[in-house]
Amino acid sequence: MTQAKYGDLSVAVDSYVAQVEIHRPPHNFFDVQLIRDLADAFNALDEDPACRAIVLSAEGKSFCAGANFANREPTGQPASSSGNPLYSEGVRLFSCKTPVVAAIQGAAIGGGLGLALVADFRVATPEARFAANFVKIGIHPGFGLTHTLPRIIGVQRANLLFLTGRRISGQEALEWGLADMLVEPDKLREAATGLAAEIAENAPLAVISTRATMRRGLAQAVKAQTDHEFIEQARLMKTADHREGIKAVAERRPGKFIGK
Secondary structure, eight states: OEEEEETTEEEEEETTEEEEEEOOTTTOOBOHHHHHHHHHHHHHHHTOTTOSEEEEEESSSOSBOOBOGGGSOOOSSOSOTTOOHHHHHHHHHHTOOSOEEEEEOSEEETHHHHHHTTSSEEEEOTTOEEEOOGGGGTOOOOTTHHHHHHHHHOHHHHHHHHHHOOEEEHHHHHHHTSOSEEOOGGGHHHHHHHHHHHHHTSOHHHHHHHHHHHTTTHHHHHHHHHHHHHHHHHHHTTSHHHHHHHHHHHTTSOOOOOOO
């Protein structure tokens, strides 16, 4: 077994399967550095002949509850006037060659849902919950979700999640095709690893080639979509509704929006 660390990530490779785990419990909120570390780890695993599949998991209550809006004051300004470095790192994730199985417990919310959709497959628990809740904080969806989510569950269901901000359960996610397997929490890592091992036992060059064909153009499409998403987010970050949405989430109440 080989092991490595990338910031708040641990990486261990055994029997051709890499375990990449996020260590920011309980909710594993992300920032640019975490996504950059993930992209660095995935790139390194792409070049490691001992790795043929990746299990992406997270320590704690949630898989990833998105960005930690509750612990920051809204600035009304995007991360950069020239582009969002978070999305540049996200595109790097979509560009990686090795198949990924995500093990999802608890929340995969907002950008955390976007991270879950980087994976080829999602193994979830009944307690898992999924949401693209951007409208509840007065902002446009991001992390490429406006491309990846309808690609997986269809345009109509994606619209339902985007425009209502509602959460769906692990069971609903399975029925919609957002999750590929549903298992009890104590079996989650085992099931995700088993699926990754099933992939890893096959001819690696054929797996990589087939996956590249099935995901042909995906990274480029995510790049184009995140460029647009960022423009819309930058505009909406300046609104009173966004400031109210951030405050409402922190105070665990519905927002009182005014359309300004």
